[in-house]
Amino acid sequence: MRDWLSHRAAATPDDLAVIDADTDTRWSYSGLDAAVDETAGRLANLGVDAGDQVGTLLPRTFLGVCLLHAAQRLGVTLVPLNHRLTAEELAAQIDQLELTLVVCDIDTEPAAVEAVEEVPIASVDEPQWAAVKSFKDVEPAAIEPVEWQREEPQLIVFTSGSTGRPKPVVLTMGNLLSSAIASAFRLGVDPADRWLLTLSLYHVGGIAPIFRSTLYGTAVVVRSDFDPGQAADDLDRYDVTVVSLVPTMLKQMLDRRGTLSDSLRVVLLGGAPADDALLQRCENYSVPVHPTYGMTETASQVATARPTDAFDRPGTVGRPLLWTEVTVLGDNDEPVAPGESGELVVSGPTVTPGYYGEDGEAFCPYGLRTGDIGYRTEDGSLFVVNRIDDRITSGGETIDPGAIVAVLTDHAAIEAAAVVGVPDEQWGERVTALVVSTDDDLSAEAVDSHCREHLAGFKCPKTSVFADELPRTASGSVDRPAVREAVTAAIEDASVAAEPDTDVDDADETEPPIESVDAAAVDDDDDGEPGIADRRPPSPMSPAEEPTTTPTDTEPIPDAESDAVNDDAASGADDDAAPDVDDDATDNSDGE
Numbered sequence: 001m002r003d004w005l006s007h008r009a010a011a012t013p014d015d016l017a018v019i020d021a022d023t024d025t026r027w028s029y030s031g032l033d034a035a036v037d038e039t040a041g042r043l044a045n046l047g048v049d050a051g052d053q054v055g056t057l058l059p060r061t062f063l064g065v066c067l068l069h070a071a072q073r074l075g076v077t078l079v080p081l082n083h084r085l086t087a088e089e090l091a092a093q094i095d096q097l098e099l100t101l102v103v104c105d106i107d108t109e110p111a112a113v114e115a116v117e118e119v120p121i122a123s124v125d126e127p128q129w130a131a132v133k134s135f136k137d138v139e140p141a142a143i144e145p146v147e148w149q150r151e152e153p154q155l156i157v158f159t160s161g162s163t164g165r166p167k168p169v170v171l172t173m174g175n176l177l178s179s180a181i182a183s184a185f186r187l188g189v190d191p192a193d194r195w196l197l198t199l200s201l202y203h204v205g206g207i208a209p210i211f212r213s214t215l216y217g218t219a220v221v222v223r224s225d226f227d228p229g230q231a232a233d234d235l236d237r238y239d240v241t242v243v244s245l246v247p248t249m250l251k252q253m254l255d256r257r258g259t260l261s262d263s264l265r266v267v268l269l270g271g272a273p274a275d276d277a278l279l280q281r282c283e284n285y286s287v288p289v290h291p292t293y294g295m296t297e298t299a300s301q302v303a304t305a306r307p308t309d310a311f312d313r314p315g316t317v318g319r320p321l322l323w324t325e326v327t328v329l330g331d332n333d334e335p336v337a338p339g340e341s342g343e344l345v346v347s348g349p350t351v352t353p354g355y356y357g358e359d360g361e362a363f364c365p366y367g368l369r370t371g372d373i374g375y376r377t378e379d380g381s382l383f384v385v386n387r388i389d390d391r392i393t394s395g396g397e398t399i400d401p402g403a404i405v406a407v408l409t410d411h412a413a414i415e416a417a418a419v420v421g422v423p424d425e426q427w428g429e430r431v432t433a434l435v436v437s438t439d440d441d442l443s444a445e446a447v448d449s450h451c452r453e454h455l456a457g458f459k460c461p462k463t464s465v466f467a468d469e470l471p472r473t474a475s476g477s478v479d480r481p482a483v484r485e486a487v488t489a490a491i492e493d494a495s496v497a498a499e500p501d502t503d504v505d506d507a508d509e510t511e512p513p514i515e516s517v518d519a520a521a522v523d524d525d526d527d528g529e530p531g532i533a534d535r536r537p538p539s540p541m542s543p544a545e546e547p548t549t550t551p552t553d554t555e556p557i558p559d560a561e562s563d564a565v566n567d568d569a570a571s572g573a574d575d576d577a578a579p580d581v582d583d584d585a586t587d588n589s590d591g592e
């Protein structure tokens with residue numbers, strides 16, 4: 001099999017392949033094919049051969065798209081590096097690889113020069129260092145597309161490292177091919193599809209649609225920056241039918257425009273769990289949201305829900321995709337019954353053969369251990385509760401915070417909550433909660449008695465701290481270290497809202513966990529899955545950075561009133577009332 005673009009350009013040369021929204025340029029498949037041939041020819045003349053690894057440090061541009069196809073054409077393993085890393089972080093990643101060339105631009109050149117030793121660097125802009133070559137000045141060599149075997153490595157993508165050191169994931173041609181087919185099997189394909197690229201080109205969720213659309217013969221719309229208002233406008237302007245978003249991005253787009261374009265067929269929502277309020281907004285405004293669970297190690301989607309599933313059962317990520325199997329392993333590493341939670345283990349043709357340069361310790365006989373805790377219902381719907389590493393050990397018991405968050409957010413006056421363990425002399429770890437309440441009068445005692453009604457005593461937060469909002473990472477998942485800090489600071493300040501008498505817990509210490517709780521556990525905002533989060537999580541958004549908007553237009557609407565308000569907001573007439581967020585706020589939340 002040659003690069004997919006070669007086959008596509010031969011089959012439907014005149015069809016639309018790419019819209020470059022930065023320059024408002026349209027590329028047919030034959031036009032894209034020629035641009036990719038030129039890009040591949042330059043790589044070849046820079047000394048790149050089949051089987052080599054080429055690193056890129058580039059934003060999401062048309063040239064970035066060309067480089068992905070060019071690597072496939074040349075038989076090269078592309079290593080898209082995170083252009084936001086510091087030189088030191090980059091050097092740590094590059095040291096694990098065997099790069100033949102690094103392609104940078106004017107913004108990433110300094111980091112490339114500092115991080116890279118003995119690997120040639122080429123810049124797609126005017127080089128600033130003498131040692132750096134000008135990519136565009138290289139004469140393109142004539143090249144022949146290389147034949148691929150399915151097991152050959154097409155990409156090495158680093159995990160985001162939100163839960164540890166970023167790891168280099170090898171993705172084969174077969175992984176990407178299986179993912180493209182399985183994704184289409186779940187989402188469907190319309191010949192008129194246009195996929196707006198919103199995620200970075202160094203994340204698998206950003207790369208996958210580029211290869212996919214070539215296989216499907218559909219188009220992608222590429223825009224280098226993510227601005228929520230502009231992205232929402234792009235949906236209309238370019239008749240976009242599919243878009244991948246992390247929850248924060250979707251929230252911001254809805255804040256700006258009330259609803260999204262009617263042209264949309266699929267909003268693929270992943271990288272972090274979608275909370276109930278966001279799903280409710282999608283239902284109210286007929287946004288075709290498809291909550292998805294995926295990871296770098298599986299070339300993106302593992303399971304994806306359709307809108308009806310998502311609205312009927314908030315929190316579900318639906319059933320596993322075609323050919324993908326998810327096994328839930330209990331504490332003894334044996335599969336558990338539906339409803340019981342355990343570690344999610346994934347197998348199938350999209351699963352990576354392994355991390356580059358590492359042994360297979362992430363694999364068990366059932367497949368790849370994800371480090372995520374979740375459960376499946378009788379009908380096979382998957383729920384992801386939290387990361388294994390997020391579990392709390394208190395009084396000798398292992399506690400999943402997701403189950404406690406689910407109980408807390410069931411309280412009518414609690415909008416959001418995060419549960420973490422903080423070190424405690426008596427308990428090992430102490431279960432603590434950061435609670436966002438809609439009712440200023442809600443007391444810690446009331447929170448405690450609500451928990452005690454639904455949870456075994458040892459699971460009930462021993463300390464509840466109130467906050468205006470939860471600290472979050474770029475992808476919208478709860479920033480657990482920041483929660484821990486906030487709670488610890490509150491405890492130290494003794495400005496803790498209240499500490500229920502811990503004595504009553506002693507009796508509970510040995511009580512077994514209540515099984516039924518897990519089945520009801522819907523992780524609505526507590527995650528930490530290997531997500532889209534930036535390697536350097538931005539500071540939590542302060543209230544001032546939250547997009548401002550007219551609350552009546554965008555807040556979730558109580559059931560009884562939803563019809564009445566829908567029409568107003570759907571007109572999108574609130575543009576003027578919703579000032580654009582400044583660049584910083586956008587930067588903090590673009591999921592990159």
Ligand SMILES: O=C(O)CCC(=O)c1ccccc1C(=O)O
Pocket residue numbers: 204205206208244245246268269270271272292293294295296299300301302529530531532
């Ligand atoms: O969390 C990850 O690392 C992968 C998530 C991911 O790829 C994704 C994130 C947001 C929207 C869509 C997708 C996708 O699976 O394509």
